[in-house]
Amino acid sequence: MLNTGPIDRYRGLAARESLAALGAPTAGLRKVDRGEPLFRQGDALTALYEVQLGQFKTQRSDEGGRRQVLGFHLAGDLLGLDGIVDDVHQQDAIALESAQVWTIPYGTFNEEAARSEELQHELHRIMGRELTRGQEMLLLLGTLGAEGRLAAFMLDLAQRLQARGWSAKAMLLRMSRIDIASYLGLTVETVSRNLTRLQQLAVLRIDHRDIEILDPVALERIATGSP
Amino acid sequence: MLNTGPIDRYRGLAARESLAALGAPTAGLRKVDRGEPLFRQGDALTALYEVQLGQFKTQRSDEGGRRQVLGFHLAGDLLGLDGIVDDVHQQDAIALESAQVWTIPYGTFNEEAARSEELQHELHRIMGRELTRGQEMLLLLGTLGAEGRLAAFMLDLAQRLQARGWSAKAMLLRMSRIDIASYLGLTVETVSRNLTRLQQLAVLRIDHRDIEILDPVALERIATGSP
DNA sequence: CGCGAGCTTGATGCCGATCAATGCATGTGG
DNA sequence: CCACATGCATTGATCGGCATCAAGCTCGCG
Numbered sequence A, B: 001m002l003n004t005g006p007i008d009r010y011r012g013l014a015a016r017e018s019l020a021a022l023g024a025p026t027a028g029l030r031k032v033d034r035g036e037p038l039f040r041q042g043d044a045l046t047a048l049y050e051v052q053l054g055q056f057k058t059q060r061s062d063e064g065g066r067r068q069v070l071g072f073h074l075a076g077d078l079l080g081l082d083g084i085v086d087d088v089h090q091q092d093a094i095a096l097e098s099a100q101v102w103t104i105p106y107g108t109f110n111e112e113a114a115r116s117e118e119l120q121h122e123l124h125r126i127m128g129r130e131l132t133r134g135q136e137m138l139l140l141l142g143t144l145g146a147e148g149r150l151a152a153f154m155l156d157l158a159q160r161l162q163a164r165g166w167s168a169k170a171m172l173l174r175m176s177r178i179d180i181a182s183y184l185g186l187t188v189e190t191v192s193r194n195l196t197r198l199q200q201l202a203v204l205r206i207d208h209r210d211i212e213i214l215d216p217v218a219l220e221r222i223a224t225g226s227p
Numbered sequence C: 001c002g003c004g005a006g007c008t009t010g011a012t013g014c015c016g017a018t019c020a021a022t023g024c025a026t027g028t029g030g
Numbered sequence D: 001c002c003a004c005a006t007g008c009a010t011t012g013a014t015c016g017g018c019a020t021c022a023a024g025c026t027c028g029c030g
Helices: A004-013 A106-115 A117-143 A146-163 A177-184 A188-200 A216-223 B004-013 B106-115 B117-143 B146-163 B177-184 B188-200 B216-223
Strands: A029-032 A037-039 A047-053 A056-061 A067-073 A092-095 A099-105 A170-172 A204-207 A210-213 B029-032 B037-039 B047-053 B056-061 B067-073 B092-095 B099-105 B170-172 B204-207 B210-213
Touching: A029 A037, A047 A106, A056 A177, A056 B117, A067 A177, A067 B117, A099 A106, A106 A117, A106 B117, A117 A146, A117 B056, A117 B067, A117 B106, A117 B117, A146 A170, A146 A177, A146 A188, A146 A210, A146 A216, A177 A188, A188 A204, B029 B037, B047 B106, B056 B177, B067 B177, B099 B106, B106 B117, B117 B146, B146 B170, B146 B177, B146 B188, B146 B210, B146 B216, B177 B188, B188 B204
Parallel strands: none
Antiparallel strands: A029 A099, A037 A092, A047 A099, A056 A067, A056 A092, A170 A210, A204 A210, B029 B099, B037 B092, B047 B099, B056 B067, B056 B092, B170 B210, B204 B210
């Protein structure tokens, strides 16, 4: 593999891991069209996936049909860990745009992990990070209002995009307002209203899915719930 | 070790694991008084803990002082995994009553895990379960109202207690209303009001912290959000 | 061009937060 | 043993934020 260059750049940039970079066996690229599932809740876990290109959302539904978006995933993110409990995926992963993923067959991955202590440790850290992210999300949903949730969402997304070499200020949303609303536990209308409010406050500039952060400090303040 | 009996009973009962039972090295019992921390957010991760006796809550705070209870933990539960990302605990673990835990030193645990593939796999499953639990919690906070959240809370607790050999109907809460409120993203008053409501509906019988489930079916219906 | 999906904006109502008072149990010191 | 303080829980009154219902709006696309 001749990709030590980009990998080092990746790993130095942000809290972001690459199993493939650590010698996990990959089995080629898979393409997923916009709106199509990479895997579905209930599918057998056959592989882990590292996002190569495009963005995904993961979501979960229960018997009653209640649906909740659990996360948005950018290039470099690992997908499929949700199935590790009993080798069955607990959520859907759906492409928000045309996407490509590295496929890491689960069986061979396990064999390799059994040999490489570093690979194990890396996996643990990735799972631990997922746990932490979930807990931060719980804190957010439990303590912040609509405005704060949106501010936190924008900051998080901007930061993750920046870690991948994009601008920290301007971004193009790949997900719909509906998905954002579900992710934040709100309705579409509330999302829309608070976005325009943040625009009126000159904190954001919004043009459809084109977002610019005008006042990061104010956004931070709003996201931490200090009024 | 002569405890294969109880261990088999444990493992057969419910979705519940025991690292100690799988040969993870333990280093004795530790006692924690009511209200005292087993570890604190920011502490270095030195060990994992398996609850032996009593109950714990885990909680997380951020800079702004916002606090959120993330979980309640019964005998048999594993504590400390939150620190695996960077060997620093991300949350507090506080005893709700006088408690005892098995201490599993992290260093020796890692050595053992490097040797035992089964131990690794078990750890992955436990972490995966934690991930799933967090996602279910997100779904709950994102889609259910106060009444549904309380119903789901009661059902979950009853089920976990039942898995440990207690009654499925009657239970004695170890946590305060304040903790419950924080856990569910509500205020104490709302918790109190909805508890009395559930009592008026003859779904629960409530005597301070003594709870009896009178109508499990109705409780289930309320917890799934079907009005 | 016309249709539909996604987004915005407005009017109304309800649920849960907030503020406030009281009850009740436990603990503590005079 | 009583007086008082303190923490926890319930109940009531009021207010506000978000959901809900409803109507346009924009944009992309067949």
